[in-house]
Amino acid sequence: MKLFELVGCDKDNGFSPFVWRTKLALAHKGLEAELVPLHFSEIRNTLEFSGSKTVPVLEDGDNVISDSWDIACYLEENYSDKPSLFGGDAAKVGLNLLSLQIGKSLLMPLFKTIAADIHDVLHDMDKDYFRKSREQRIGCSIEEAAEDFKTPLKLFKGNLWPYSQHLKSEDFLAGAAPAYSDYMLYSTFLWARGSSMKKIVDDNDPLVDWLSRMDQLFGGLGGQVKYIG
Amino acid sequence: MKLFELVGCDKDNGFSPFVWRTKLALAHKGLEAELVPLHFSEIRNTLEFSGSKTVPVLEDGDNVISDSWDIACYLEENYSDKPSLFGGDAAKVGLNLLSLQIGKSLLMPLFKTIAADIHDVLHDMDKDYFRKSREQRIGCSIEEAAEDFKTPLKLFKGNLWPYSQHLKSEDFLAGAAPAYSDYMLYSTFLWARGSSMKKIVDDNDPLVDWLSRMDQLFGGLGGQVKYIG
Numbered sequence: 082m083k084l085f086e087l088v089g090c091d092k093d094n095g096f097s098p099f100v101w102r103t104k105l106a107l108a109h110k111g112l113e114a115e116l117v118p119l120h121f122s123e124i125r126n127t128l129e130f131s132g133s134k135t136v137p138v139l140e141d142g143d144n145v146i147s148d149s150w151d152i153a154c155y156l157e158e159n160y161s162d163k164p165s166l167f168g169g170d171a172a173k174v175g176l177n178l179l180s181l182q183i184g185k186s187l188l189m190p191l192f193k194t195i196a197a198d199i200h201d202v203l204h205d206m207d208k209d210y211f212r213k214s215r216e217q218r219i220g221c222s223i224e225e226a227a228e229d230f231k232t233p234l235k236l237f238k239g240n241l242w243p244y245s246q247h248l249k250s251e252d253f254l255a256g257a258a259p260a261y262s263d264y265m266l267y268s269t270f271l272w273a274r275g276s277s278m279k280k281i282v283d284d285n286d287p288l289v290d291w292l293s294r295m296d297q298l299f300g301g302l303g304g305q306v307k308y309i310g
Numbered sequence: 311m312k313l314f315e316l317v318g319c320d321k322d323n324g325f326s327p328f329v330w331r332t333k334l335a336l337a338h339k340g341l342e343a344e345l346v347p348l349h350f351s352e353i354r355n356t357l358e359f360s361g362s363k364t365v366p367v368l369e370d371g372d373n374v375i376s377d378s379w380d381i382a383c384y385l386e387e388n389y390s391d392k393p394s395l396f397g398g399d400a401a402k403v404g405l406n407l408l409s410l411q412i413g414k415s416l417l418m419p420l421f422k423t424i425a426a427d428i429h430d431v432l433h434d435m436d437k438d439y440f441r442k443s444r445e446q447r448i449g450c451s452i453e454e455a456a457e458d459f460k461t462p463l464k465l466f467k468g469n470l471w472p473y474s475q476h477l478k479s480e481d482f483l484a485g486a487a488p489a490y491s492d493y494m495l496y497s498t499f500l501w502a503r504g505s506s507m508k509k510i511v512d513d514n515d516p517l518v519d520w521l522s523r524m525d526q527l528f529g530g531l532g533g534q535v536k537y538i539g
Contacts, residue, residue, distance in 0.1 A: 174401075179408075240415075255400065
């Protein structure tokens with residue numbers, strides 16, 4: 082298997098939250114993939130064969146799958162003898178809704194919080210592209226985002242409340258053991274951890290203990306991620 | 311079975327969103343309960359036997375269960391021969407998280423939107439209690455809430471986005487057929503429909519078609535709810 086991912090200057094430090102969903106899903110299934118690190122500027126040409134303009138793209142023999150959710154569904158279906166990612170059809174439908182929730186209420190404000198930090202860890206050849214495309218998305222300049230990160234960070238933290246509450250009664254989002262819902266949320270934190278020094282969770286939040294449980298999974302796969310500016 | 315519920319002036323028009331979750335869960339299981347309508351002021355004394363200070367409370371033979379989530383779990387476990395509400399353990403854990411999401415992102419802003427309307431449909435004996443307890447919760451007077459309903463309504467509508475998106479690809483939140491996740495969201499709308507004239511969904515929203523599908527379930531159980539001011 083080959084997994085195409087996005088990196089900044091440091092080729093060993095992929096930080097795309099959607100690629101992280103796939104990395105964790107592969108680890109959950111006990112599968113290994115060779116990582117192919119790409120800069121933004123390399124993605125379009127390299128991934129032309131896949132029909133996708135974004136990472137992750139997974140090559141598994143003759144199968145080429147893009148989009149982290151489609152990859153998770155592919156792995157669940159084609160490696161059904163391995164531990165389940167979703168826990169059944171009803172849970173799978175719920176995860177689609179959860180992914181939309183996370184996108185709207187967490188990824189969006191977090192992106193605004195760390196957009197300038199991501200810009201800084203990118204390879205120079207990517208910086209113009211990132212600036213042009215992302216300034217449009219966040220509605221302000223990278224410099225303004227760097228200045229005003231506290232507003233979206235406050236929104237992000239406020240939107241963590243349901244997850245924190247849930248983790249008061251459960252070890253993992255998925256219950257007694259981690260599964261894909263945990264990977265969807267955890268990848269959000271790894272995104273920030275690999276690209277920013279900002280502290281995005283309060284010390285007394287139940288998410289802190291959950292993060293340390295997540296960090297220990299799969300031989301410390303996510304726990305090894307750190308900011309290298 | 312007996313189901314204790316909250317009503318305003320109109321005893322046939324219970325509007326508590328949590329009681330609605332239970333009514334729909336009972337209908338999903340094909341079970342019937344005698345409704346016991348209560349005003350706010352009657353709840354404490356009448357429900358003393360249950361140990362709960364809030365509705366819903368369900369009496370099922372010798373069993374007395376309170377809290378809509380505990381009731382749903384009770385029904386799922388004790389009427390496991392009937393159609394499943396959750397669709398398995400993994401989905402059940404996800405529903406706990408969804409309930410927290412709905413509470414924070416929908417029920418809270420919607421309450422602020424319709425607080426003054428709810429006040430108006432209550433029996434006179436409940437109005438003082440409601441005003442005192444709820445003004446504290448929303449941080450402003452009933453009159454101020456009546457004036458400034460557009461701000462929380464905008465927040466509510468914005469937070470509907472993940473559900474609308476999800477319903478572009480699914481007939482129901484739970485997939486091809488309705489289940490407890492649908493009842494959690496639908497009860498939110500029935501709450502507003504029974505107590506307020508405000509329009510809380512835009513005409514072109516995929517939620518409109520979903521609402522009409524939900525209205526047709528169980529012989530039009532929720533579809534019959536209308537505002538009687």
